[in-house]
Amino acid sequence: MKTINIGLIGFGNVGQGFVKVLSKNLSIIREVYGYNVKLTYIVDPVKGSLYSREGLDLVKVIKYIDRDGNLRSHPNYIGEIHSFQPIYDKETDLIIEVTPTNLVDGEPGYSHIRKSLEEGKHVITTNKGPIALFYRELTRLAEKEGLYLGIEGTVMSGTPLIKTIRYGLSNDINIISGILNGTTNFILTKMEEGYTFDDALKEAQNMGYAEADPSMDIDGYDLVAKASILVNVTIDGDIKPSDISRISLKEYLDEKGYQKNLKYLVYLEINEGRYSVAPKVVEEGDILTSVKGVNNGVVIRTESLGEIFIYGPGAGRLETGYAILTDLLELLKTHMRIKR
């Protein structure tokens, strides 16, 4: 049986969600795809790092992290290691990069991904920073090296928006418009029910949807990053987050107040090369009015098919872990067969 050795960098929400999703799918991957998947490294500065050449027992990893909140008493605990160790290990085939998003310089994810590709490793990431800032550079490097770079989880978690754009549609997309930030959509849904902005934000923070510093969401930085990723996937472009025009939801609400059917939209006019993130009142009956709470929904307008609508979760541990699983399956179906 063929083997794929995985190094996981980052063991927060998504890293843990992926291990849970993978543990449930190991036997299917073995039977259907003919691969023995081994998670050999987990690297995280605070939760602790693990290594096993034979592959970690995933159920045991889940037991320790759920019980202790860290991996320090796990038998395979290896203390402090540099995050590049799995990347430099000759036995590693795939790096899964799930460290925090940084939209200033993409670090540490950018260096992890770049170095992995230079070292001949396939990469799967859900980290928006490096993909939003360096899409062209990283995809070109992967192509040049004949390696897989999976990014499904960077937008809409496990809901397959990126695979739909890449493989499900031809080159005739005119407009992509949608709701891609669950936190602000939750806030707007609550405001529709009569909450003030401050109370709706507090509720979002209590529910664990919004950060203590909610600026990434309410000022549109998260959306701008997602918008640039979607444009680049659609046109194979080199659009940066700074090329997307952005209006802050918070500033808009301070100025104009809440209006019925107000949505915080990504609006990408692909043919015109005009890309924006802005609050917009959508028409009564528009399908986007049906997207409530933390869910996401995107309308893709194409030349041949007319409109299609993709709806589903936009975040979550298991949901984003599922995105990594679908990228892993794609890798096994495509590149690994060619490589070995």
Ligand SMILES: NC(=O)c1ccc[n+]([C@@H]2O[C@H](COP(=O)([O-])OP(=O)(O)OC[C@H]3O[C@@H](n4cnc5c(N)ncnc54)[C@H](OP(=O)(O)O)[C@@H]3O)[C@@H](O)[C@H]2O)c1
């Ligand atoms: N959560 C979601 O629903 C979701 C959905 C789509 C995409 N994403 C993206 O997926 C990525 C992971 O998200 P998350 O929610 O899992 O974040 P998270 O809970 O903050 O987990 C990230 C983990 O990476 C660790 N880390 C930081 N620097 C590291 C380094 N140099 N080497 C190894 N580990 C390092 C962090 O440790 P410290 O705690 O010490 O910093 C933390 O444990 C982010 O880029 C996020 O934007 C998340």
